[in-house]
Amino acid sequence: MLVQLLWKPLPVSWPEAVPQRPTGLRGLVAWAREVAVGVSQDEDVERRVRRGAMQAIVREAFQQTVAEQDSEHRGPAAFAEAWKTRLAAVLAQETVEVTGWGQLTIAELDTGLGRSLYDAASRARAETIARAVVMPGRRRGADDGPTVSHEFSIAADEDGSLGRVQYAVCEPCGVGLLKKISFSPEWHCCGFGTLALRELETRHPGLTWYTTGQYAHAQGFYQRYRHRSDSPWTANQHPCPHF
Numbered sequence: 001m002l003v004q005l006l007w008k009p010l011p012v013s014w015p016e017a018v019p020q021r022p023t024g025l026r027g028l029v030a031w032a033r034e035v036a037v038g039v040s041q042d043e044d045v046e047r048r049v050r051r052g053a054m055q056a057i058v059r060e061a062f063q064q065t066v067a068e069q070d071s072e073h074r075g076p077a078a079f080a081e082a083w084k085t086r087l088a089a090v091l092a093q094e095t096v097e098v099t100g101w102g103q104l105t106i107a108e109l110d111t112g113l114g115r116s117l118y119d120a121a122s123r124a125r126a127e128t129i130a131r132a133v134v135m136p137g138r139r140r141g142a143d144d145g146p147t148v149s150h151e152f153s154i155a156a157d158e159d160g161s162l163g164r165v166q167y168a169v170c171e172p173c174g175v176g177l178l179k180k181i182s183f184s185p186e187w188h189c190c191g192f193g194t195l196a197l198r199e200l201e202t203r204h205p206g207l208t209w210y211t212t213g214q215y216a217h218a219q220g221f222y223q224r225y226r227h228r229s230d231s232p233w234t235a236n237q238h239p240c241p242h243f
């Protein structure tokens with residue numbers, strides 16, 4: 001839904017127009033004529049371009065907020081607020097430079113549509129985060145020796161996969177290796193990392209876990225998690241000879 005709202009062409013009927021009740025006989029006649037004739041094609045094209053431009057502004061504000069996640073680490077609510085503030089600042093300007101659109105004059109655009117789009121997209125993001133669940137895992141190919149590789153994804157039904165976790169276990173040694181957790185940047189700081197690590201521990205209770213350098217970009221998160229977790233996580237890089 002988030003992708004649909006920010007990246008796909010907006011349906012002509014979005015958001016559902018509030019029907020204007022014509023008043024008086026003259027108003028009714030004018031309304032009936034308008035409905036009968038419909039909007040001319042030129043108006044339609046112009047409207048579509050204006051809506052596309054506003055969508056690009058909301059999208060760019062979103063992407064710029066995502067780009068700050070590496071330094072800001074905003075949780076869902078703080079992210080929504082930062083995105084909203086950024087959008088409001090853009091809409092308060094006279095003109096704005098938007099990737100792929102050049103310079104746009106705000107007064108020529110429908111700022112109300114921008115705010116509606118932000119509201120809907122922001123709600124869609126929050127709903128996706130709330131609905132995200134761990135999907136059934138699968139074994140990946142055959143391993144040499146006693147180690148078994150697995151992977152699972154985290155997804156919110158219709159939106160498809162939000163991220164993926166790859167890991168391996170060595171049952172004889174009682175060791176689990178977290179190989180990789182990958183979420184695209186727009187889903188960082190949404191609690192999915194914690195969800196994924198808890199799932200590892202639930203699926204394979206009693207193992208001692210460790211991870212390799214690939215996870216270095218998330219060291220802060222990983223260290224905090226290790227200290228909260230009931231399962232042992234070791235800093236030892238070679239807890240079992242089979243990996």
Ligand SMILES: [Zn+2]
Pocket residue numbers: 146170171172173174175240241242243
């Ligand atoms: Zn082993």
